Structures are given as C-alpha cells and as structure tokens.
Amino acid sequence: MDIIDPSTGERIESYAEHTQSAVEEALDRANEAFEEWRLRPVREREELLAAAGEVLRENKRTYAETMTREMGKPISQAIAEVEKCAWGCDHYAEHASAYLESEGHPSPPGASVETVYEPLGPVLAVMPWNFPFWQVFRFAAPSLTAGNVGLLKHASNVPGCSMAIEEVFREAGYPEGVFQSLLISSDLVDGILADDRVRAATLTGSGPAGRAVASTAGEHLKKTVLELGGSDPFIVLDDADISAAAEVGAQARNQNGGQSCIAAKRFIVHTDVYHAFLDQFTEAVSSLTVGDPMDEETDVGPQARQDLLEALHGQVEASVEAGARVVTGGEPLDRQGAYYPPTILTEIPEGCPVDAEETFGPVAAVYAAPDENAAIVKANDTEFGLGASIWTEDRERGERLARQIDTGNVYVNQLVKSDPRVPFGGVKESGYGRELSNAGIMEFVNRKTVWVE
Structure with a gap:
C-alpha cells in the first residue's frame, strides 16, 4: 500500500x-x-x-x-x-x-x-x-x-x-x-x-x-x-438568521474538504431571502483559506486523492454543461497537489450530477424555494436520507418541519454532526x-x- x-x-x-x-x-x-x-x-x-x-x-x-x-x-x-x-x-x-x-x-x-x-x-x-x-x-x-x-x-x-x-x-x-x-x-x-x-x-x-x-x-x-452516502439538505427559511446560516453553511459544506457524508450539499433557500443568503454565503465561502494542510491557518486542504478530485470536477463540469451557473470556484487549482476550491453553483437543472448524486468535495448547490412546503419537497427529493439542517427563528416551526424530512438526523439552527450522546444513522x-x-x-x-x- x-x-x-x-x-x-x-x-x-x-x-x-x-x-x-x-x-x-x-x-x-x-x-x-x-x-x-x-x-x-x-x-x-x-x-x-x-x-x-x-x-x-x-x-x-x-x-x-x-x-x-x-x-x-x-x-x-x-x-x-x-x-x-x-x-x-x-x-x-x-x-x-x-x-x-x-x-x-x-x-x-x-x-x-x-x-x-x-x-x-x-x-x-x-x-x-x-x-x-x-x-x-x-x-x-x-x-x-x-x-x-x-x-x-x-x-x-x-x-x-x-x-x-x-x-x-x-x-x-x-x-x-x-x-x-x-x-x-x-x-x-x-x-x-x-x-x-x-x-x-x-x-x-x-x-x-x-x-x-x-x-x-x-x-x-x-x-x-x-x-x-448522503446528499444532505440545508434549508434556509424566510425567518432565518441569514448571517448565522451563511457562516455555518460555509463550514458545513467545506469542513474536511467537503468530504463528509453528512456535509450540507443542497442549500434550499426561501425566495424572500435567497439573494441575501447567497451573497453572504458566497462571501463566507470565498474567505476560507485553501492551502497546506499542515498549516494551522488552513481551512480547506487537498482532496484525499487525485482521482477523487477528477471525479468531483467531472460532476461540476457535467452540471454546468446542463445549465448550472458557477458563482465561485469550479476549476481545480493550478498548483501541486489535489486541490479543489470551495465552489458554489446555482440555477441547478433537475437531474444533473450535483442535483441527483452525492458530491464528495467542496461543492455547494444552491436552490430557491417559494415556500416551506416546496423546500421540504426538494429536501426529500433524493435517494439518500442521512441528515438535514433547517434554519428558522421559530423553533416550533423548525421542529414541525424536521418531522417531515426523511432522514435519520435533523438539526435545527445547527449543522449536522455525530455526537456520542445521541443515535446516528440514516434511512x-x-x-x-x-x-x-x-x-x-x-x-x-x-x-x-x-x-x-
């Protein structure tokens, strides 16, 4: 080996x-x-x-x-x-x-x-x-x-x-x-x-x-x-704390180089706050430091293998070819090592790779949803069912919607994570x-x- x-x-x-x-x-x-x-x-x-x-x-x-x-x-x-x-x-x-x-x-x-x-x-x-x-x-x-x-x-x-x-x-x-x-x-x-x-x-x-x-x-x-695997939804509702959602969302998508089953992958945002969230999310993602993983200041290191980077980029390229728009990132970095930048895609066509497949790297797909019902439908529109995150200032609303999502874990106003004190797994x-x-x-x-x- x-x-x-x-x-x-x-x-x-x-x-x-x-x-x-x-x-x-x-x-x-x-x-x-x-x-x-x-x-x-x-x-x-x-x-x-x-x-x-x-x-x-x-x-x-x-x-x-x-x-x-x-x-x-x-x-x-x-x-x-x-x-x-x-x-x-x-x-x-x-x-x-x-x-x-x-x-x-x-x-x-x-x-x-x-x-x-x-x-x-x-x-x-x-x-x-x-x-x-x-x-x-x-x-x-x-x-x-x-x-x-x-x-x-x-x-x-x-x-x-x-x-x-x-x-x-x-x-x-x-x-x-x-x-x-x-x-x-x-x-x-x-x-x-x-x-x-x-x-x-x-x-x-x-x-x-x-x-x-x-x-x-x-x-x-x-x-x-x-x-x-997982293709976890990250739902941002119209009454969410947008700054907190954007900051935590950037971490939830890019921690560990985005190579996590429970990473936030599909960001489903209420149309009333879509542009405000996208602006702050893009700013938070763009501020992440990509570099030497041995450097304490690095937020995002290389992908684990070159072939994994190539597979991820193939998903991005196919999605862009299908009509997705690159907001930031989208190309391997021109440097030694398997480095892929934190990437955001919008205007996601249904059925393209970043919509239908698990993306195991720092690539976020952002969608607009007209209301909470549409957001839940989109969240459940996947073969996976590992985790989900919902952002709302109304905790009762968050708990009610959490029960409508077909996953093993739902976190309200928090990123999905495993914790020794609570059960972890999927459906x-x-x-x-x-x-x-x-x-x-x-x-x-x-x-x-x-x-x-």
Whole structure:
C-alpha cells in the first residue's frame, strides 16, 4: 500500500499488505480473545476504554499528523478529530454499564424474567478514509466495551491510521486479539465476512460497498450496520438568521474538504431571502483559506486523492454543461497537489450530477424555494436520507418541519454532526442501523431473555 501525500502528489511511505495466512492467524486470535474478553466485567472494559482515551489525548498531535499526511485533512481539524475520539471513549467508559444493565419484565408469581445483553463475537469493521479515526472509534468504543472484539479493514490510503488505532488499544492495555487491523484489499472482505469466526459487520462507505457487505452477510445470516452516502439538505427559511446560516453553511459544506457524508450539499433557500443568503454565503465561502494542510491557518486542504478530485470536477463540469451557473470556484487549482476550491453553483437543472448524486468535495448547490412546503419537497427529493439542517427563528416551526424530512438526523439552527450522546444513522440509500449512544452499543449484542421459575 503506497501512501501518496495529496498535498504534493508524492509517495511518502509504503506498507506491506497482510497475507492470507496472516489474516487466518488474526481470525484465530480474535476468536480466542473473544472467549476471555466476553467474561471480563463491564467495569474492567470501561476502565480500559478510559485508558484508550488518555492514549489518544497524549498522542493527539502524532495521530493528527498521520491523518493529514495520508488523506489531507487540515491539521487543526485532525487534532479535533482525535479529541472527539477521546470524548467518545469517555462517554462509553462512563455510561456502558448503565446501557448494558439487564432489564426486568412482568412475570408470573414465583418467576423472574429479564433481558440480558451479551456480545456477539468478532465484528468486522470496514471503514473509510474521510474521518479515519472517528469512524473507527464510534464503532469500537461501544462494541468492544459490550464485549465484542474488532477486526478493522480500513481504507487502503490510510494504513498508517489503521495501525495507529491498533496501537492505541495496545498501549491502553487491551489483551492481544481484542482489536486488530488488517491491511488487506477489498476483495478479501467477502471471504472474511463469510468465515464462521466472524459474527457481524459494520461498514461506512459507498452504496455499492454497502450492498456487497449486506449481501454476503445476509447469505450467512450475520448482523450488519451500514452508514452510507448522503446528499444532505440545508434549508434556509424566510425567518432565518441569514448571517448565522451563511457562516455555518460555509463550514458545513467545506469542513474536511467537503468530504463528509453528512456535509450540507443542497442549500434550499426561501425566495424572500435567497439573494441575501447567497451573497453572504458566497462571501463566507470565498474567505476560507485553501492551502497546506499542515498549516494551522488552513481551512480547506487537498482532496484525499487525485482521482477523487477528477471525479468531483467531472460532476461540476457535467452540471454546468446542463445549465448550472458557477458563482465561485469550479476549476481545480493550478498548483501541486489535489486541490479543489470551495465552489458554489446555482440555477441547478433537475437531474444533473450535483442535483441527483452525492458530491464528495467542496461543492455547494444552491436552490430557491417559494415556500416551506416546496423546500421540504426538494429536501426529500433524493435517494439518500442521512441528515438535514433547517434554519428558522421559530423553533416550533423548525421542529414541525424536521418531522417531515426523511432522514435519520435533523438539526435545527445547527449543522449536522455525530455526537456520542445521541443515535446516528440514516434511512433509504443512506443505510440502516444506528451508531453511538445507547442505540449504538445495542447493535452488536444478543438481547437474551432469561426466564427463571
């Protein structure tokens, strides 16, 4: 696995892929580790998770630099990602015992009935490159603490992150085999998932990848959680705080180089405030600093790979050819590295790529809507259903409209984000299942009824 620095296009490191025999050994270790790990008291598992959070904090700059070198995330955002992972560890270290507490049920006189929550076994995690630490920890923190063991198949352009995450758990004192990273190609995933030693899988990634994992898992009757793509609407109503919406909207679209499933992608603006919003949004987007991701002042770094930049630009070109208008950006920057500028398109033709497809980069499509009903119709006019953001000064109005949007998450007067305290996931083509909070830890447990006469 060759690591290409996306800010320069130069190869900076190489990792040897694990052989088939190494994978077999890892599966054996996971299976053996599970038999001991499942019996550990939850409190001991919580203490180890708290230690993992400390390892993250102590080494946050080192881990952040690994992220930045491998996929181009601005260093300040990379540090924040490591800190968020530590927060996720803290959350489950504090609350896992309560989440996993057995639940009693009504029963006949002389009998006791309760549901207990037991781990499933080794879980395969197929994870993406865009949030290379957070995506893993939001699976691993609850699942390992519930008593499962983890096998990580990370994206091929972030092997250093993959190995660093394994190091976090090792340094925290986790037993050997409880969390392992597999440096393998995607074509080995089906075989691993079909193996009897693996009991479940979680995937964050593209629709095709999700379908492939779900198909194999279904064939072998194994539980899956899928978090797939998104084309999140960002609705600005006529009574919104336009300045706040524009400022947060610029961040919501361009954070992490726009490479986020829950980034705001389709900006649906009431006609009464359309021009005022567009002017302020354009100003906010144009003020973002594009540059060296190792520079603390950089807001937008390079795209993670050159081929991803080319695919994004192809979507923009096809949309412009169909009739969309470029307000700002729209062309790759003439510099070394995979740099694409923050871009705004308006007058979006129905069915063009930026309208109908997920744009995984700093490209915002802005629409005008005559009223709130039209805005909701447009928000739901997508195959995806991950997140949505609504901007209005009337909180009751925001809550009412939030219930009309077909997504797994709706935020009113805030950008869409994942938080350890609340469930996260999507509907429709954005996947199924939930991560984080109580819902997340319950995805990979056996909810066993125990009836005692």
